[in-house]
Amino acid sequence: MPEPKKQNFLQGALILSAATALVKIIGALFKIPLSNQIGPEGLAHVTAAYNIYATLFVIATAGLPVAVSKMVSEAVARRRTAEKRAIFRLSLLCFLLIGAVGTVFLFFGARTVAGWMNYPDAYQAVQAIAPAVLFVALMSAFRGYYQGHGNMMPTAVSQVIEALCKLGVGYITASVMFNAFQNAAKTPDVIAKANQMLQEALSKGEDFSLSQAFQALAGQAAAPGALIGISVGSVLGALYLFVHYRRRAEKFPLGAAQENRGNRRIFKELLRLSIPVTISASVLNLSNLIDVALVKARLVDASGFSETAAETMYGSYTYAQNLFNLPSAFILTLAVSVIPAIATALAKNDKASANQTIRSSLRVTSLLAMPAAAGLIALAFPLLFLLNGARQPEAVAIAWPLLRTLGFAVPFVCLVSLTNSILQAMGMVSVPILNMLVGGLLKIAINYVLVGNPAVNIAGAPVGTLVCYAVISLLNLIVIARVTRSVRFLGVFVKPVLASALMGGAAYSVHSILTAGLGFGNSIAVLLTIGVAFVVYLILILALRALPKEDLLLIPKGEKLAKLLKL
Numbered sequence: 001m002p003e004p005k006k007q008n009f010l011q012g013a014l015i016l017s018a019a020t021a022l023v024k025i026i027g028a029l030f031k032i033p034l035s036n037q038i039g040p041e042g043l044a045h046v047t048a049a050y051n052i053y054a055t056l057f058v059i060a061t062a063g064l065p066v067a068v069s070k071m072v073s074e075a076v077a078r079r080r081t082a083e084k085r086a087i088f089r090l091s092l093l094c095f096l097l098i099g100a101v102g103t104v105f106l107f108f109g110a111r112t113v114a115g116w117m118n119y120p121d122a123y124q125a126v127q128a129i130a131p132a133v134l135f136v137a138l139m140s141a142f143r144g145y146y147q148g149h150g151n152m153m154p155t156a157v158s159q160v161i162e163a164l165c166k167l168g169v170g171y172i173t174a175s176v177m178f179n180a181f182q183n184a185a186k187t188p189d190v191i192a193k194a195n196q197m198l199q200e201a202l203s204k205g206e207d208f209s210l211s212q213a214f215q216a217l218a219g220q221a222a223a224p225g226a227l228i229g230i231s232v233g234s235v236l237g238a239l240y241l242f243v244h245y246r247r248r249a250e251k252f253p254l255g256a257a258q259e260n261r262g263n264r265r266i267f268k269e270l271l272r273l274s275i276p277v278t279i280s281a282s283v284l285n286l287s288n289l290i291d292v293a294l295v296k297a298r299l300v301d302a303s304g305f306s307e308t309a310a311e312t313m314y315g316s317y318t319y320a321q322n323l324f325n326l327p328s329a330f331i332l333t334l335a336v337s338v339i340p341a342i343a344t345a346l347a348k349n350d351k352a353s354a355n356q357t358i359r360s361s362l363r364v365t366s367l368l369a370m371p372a373a374a375g376l377i378a379l380a381f382p383l384l385f386l387l388n389g390a391r392q393p394e395a396v397a398i399a400w401p402l403l404r405t406l407g408f409a410v411p412f413v414c415l416v417s418l419t420n421s422i423l424q425a426m427g428m429v430s431v432p433i434l435n436m437l438v439g440g441l442l443k444i445a446i447n448y449v450l451v452g453n454p455a456v457n458i459a460g461a462p463v464g465t466l467v468c469y470a471v472i473s474l475l476n477l478i479v480i481a482r483v484t485r486s487v488r489f490l491g492v493f494v495k496p497v498l499a500s501a502l503m504g505g506a507a508y509s510v511h512s513i514l515t516a517g518l519g520f521g522n523s524i525a526v527l528l529t530i531g532v533a534f535v536v537y538l539i540l541i542l543a544l545r546a547l548p549k550e551d552l553l554l555i556p557k558g559e560k561l562a563k564l565l566k567l
Contacts, residue, residue, distance in 0.1 A: 026163040031322055034171055034226055036391035038178055040315025041308065042219025046226050047318045048117050049125035051292050053227075055285040056102050057133055058278070065144035066424055067091075067273035070343045071266075072148025077347040084148070086266055092141040094270070099137025106130035118293045119311075121220055128224040128231065135234035142241035158241050162233035170229020178222035186214070193217060197308045204306040216308060276429035283433065287440030287468075294444065295451050295461055302452030313458045316395040319388055320380075320403035320462070324410065327372035331365050331414040342425035355484050358422055359492065362415075366496040367546065369414035371537050374504030375530070376407035382511055382526045389522075398458065405462035412469035419476035426483065435475040443468035499540035507533040 035043050068091045075084040106113070107130035114123040143155045186194075194213035201208035292314075299310035345354040376383070381400040389396045416439075420432045443464040450460025477489060510532050514525035541547060 022160055022163070026160075026167050032387050034174055035319060035322075035395075036388060038174065038219035038222045038226070039215060039392065040219075040312045040318070040395045041216035042178075042221075042223050042226075042315070043318050044311040044315035045119060045122040045125050045220050045223035047315070047321075048114070048119040048122045048292055049129055049223065049227055050230075051289050052113055052117060052126055053106065053129045053132065055282070055289040056106055057136060058282055058285040065140045065147070066421075067270050068141065068144030069147040070273060070425060071269060072145055073341075073343045074347040076149060077344045083266070084145075086263060087270070088141065088145045090263060090267055091144065091270060092138070095137040095141040096134075099134035102133035102137070103130050106133055116293065117289070118296045122223065125223040125227050129227040131231040132234040135231075135238040138238045139234065139241055142238075142245060145245075154241055154244050157244075158237040161237045161240055162230070165233030165236055166229040168229065169232045170226045173225035173228050174222045175225075177225040178218050181218040181221040182214075190214075190217060197306075200306045201308055204304065204309065206306055206309050208306075208308065213308070216311075273424075273429060276433055279433050283436040283440050287443050290444055291447055291461070291464070294447055295458070298448060298452040299457060303454045303457045305457070312395070313398060316392075316398035317402055317458055317461055319384060319392070319395055319399040320406055323376060323383060323387075323403055324406040324413075327369055327410050328413045328417055331369060331417050342422065346426065354426075358480065358484060361418055361422070362489070362492045363496075363547070365414050365418050366411070366493050367541065369411040370493075370496040370500035371503055371533075373407050373410035374500040375507060375533060376410060377404055378504040378508040379511060379526065379529065380404040380407065382515075382522055382529075386523055386526050401459060402462045405459070405466060409462070409466040409469050412466070412473045415473035416469050416476065419473060419480060422480060423476060428479065428483070431479050432476065435472045435479075438475065439468040439472035442471060495541075495544045495546035499537055499544060499546060502540055503533050503537040506536045 034046075038046070068087060071087050072084045075081070075087065107127050110123040110126035110130070111120070114120050114126050139158055143158070146152070146154045194210055194217060197213040197216065198208060198210050295314055295317075296307075296310045299305045299313060300307055305313070341357050342354050345351070345357065380403040381396070384396045384400045384403060385393075388399075420436075423429070423431050446464035446467055447461055450456045450463055451458065453460065481489060507529050511525050511529040514520040514528060515522060520528070
């Protein structure tokens with residue numbers, strides 16, 4: 001029986017983008033009420049624990065999915081069906097061993113790792129998310145195999161399963177734990193901890209009360225419950241992929257034995273490709289992990305804030321980060337789809353197709369990332385107030401200037417995800433390592449200086465992020481331009497930048513008119529402004545002819561769209 005029809009890279013990206021949109025909607029239904037309930041202090045613990053998990057997960061599994069996807073796509077292009085199955089079996093074994101070690105380390109070393117992060121009370125949250133390392137690792141093996149076939153649907157479905165569990169299990173468990181803490185009689189240890197927080201804040205001249213201390217402790221106590229949903233979701237997502245594979249495995253013929261290069265050679269190739277990718281991904285994740293500890297330490301030691309105030313400020317910064325991370329999640333789907341597309345073209349020695357894929361992916365990235373950046377810059381306060389203002393107005397007051405700065409970083413973080421994938425697909429796996437190292441070190445240095453300045457404090461954190469991603473993306477683009485010699489970036493970026501700047505100005509003006517001039521409430525004004533901004537941007541893109549025919553033909557019904565638009 002024939003294998004499923006392969007999707008081109010943009011169709012695969014659209015499938016993953018649809019899943020990502022659904023996942024983000026589900027995530028918003030989880031994060032917004034969760035952050036409003038447990039507050040910035042609880043959210044800081046959730047973020048610290050999640051960053052510890054994410055860093056360990058990246059170290060354990062970042063490289064292998066890329067290697068599996070690239071090697072499987074090459075084996076498919078060369079019709080080596082036995083070899084692709086051998087690649088999958090070996091990668092699955094590697095993921096199983098690495099994931100198991102990661103889970104054991106994270107669970108039993110939770111107290112030590114949380115202490116390193118300057119969040120010692122977050123150790124239970126770390127333990128709650130520890131099982132996810134094993135099961136997400138197993139999912140990565142299956143996802144890399146399917147992505148190598150150009151089939152993004154299993155990855156998309158497993159992501160939705162994860163998100164639904166995070167929403168259902170995570171929010172309910174966190175709510176139960178939060179309410180249980182508030183309603184339970186306060187033990188001597190809890191009272192002592194609350195008094196300690198109060199005295200420290202008062203000694204720093206901060207406005208703080210005992211009831212706020214108990215509220216902060218309740219949020220911290222609920223943090224493990226929020227992360228249990230991630231672990232449960234990873235178990236069910238892995239189970240779905242296993243069942244899906246078992247049901248379809250017999251439909252893929254094993255092929256002739258001589259097609260297989262041998263397990264030893266395959267394993268060496270997996271290591272050759274995966275180790276540099278893992279290092280490059282780990283550099284930035286380690287810098288982010290250091291950043292979590294560094295920001296709090298600099299706020300307390302250099303800027304003179306209490307530990308509770310520092311956690312509140314970092315938790316408020318997380319509100320901004322949640323919106324900042326949305327656009328890059330969609331671009332990541334494009335990056336995942338690009339790797340097998342470019343690798344397949346190069347395996348066939350078709351450089352023209354590879355270069356077209358690079359041009360199209362960069363153009364689509366700019367068309368999506370630039371307006372997202374303009375929207376966050378223009379509507380930073382209205383968006384955060386819409387999502388969190390009713391329950392956490394103080395956190396919004398801290399977060400919205402930070403979000404405006406992060407808005408400028410959106411195009412760069414999106415380009416980093418995509419250009420890293422392009423370089424890896426081209427076999428230049430060591431280049432992102434050096435570039436990520438440069439960016440990560442810059443971020444740490446800038447945050448150390450700026451966050452430690454009492455006049456700047458938490459406002460320095462997004463500046464470090466902006467400089468970091470801007471430098472990495474610029475270095476990556478320079479290398480790609482030199483290697484391909486046919487991808488001209490000026491034409492790729494100029495029109496989206498112009499259209500996005502005009503759209504951002506229109507969005508800011510429309511929201512101001514609706515609220516200050518016509519008296520609309522913020523919620524209605526934001527929704528109407530987003531609608532107007534979308535229409536304005538679409539008109540500008542069509543007027544500037546920023547989307548060429550070759551890109552439209554890559555999407556379903558693209559030929560009809562091109563004819564309709566007379567391209």
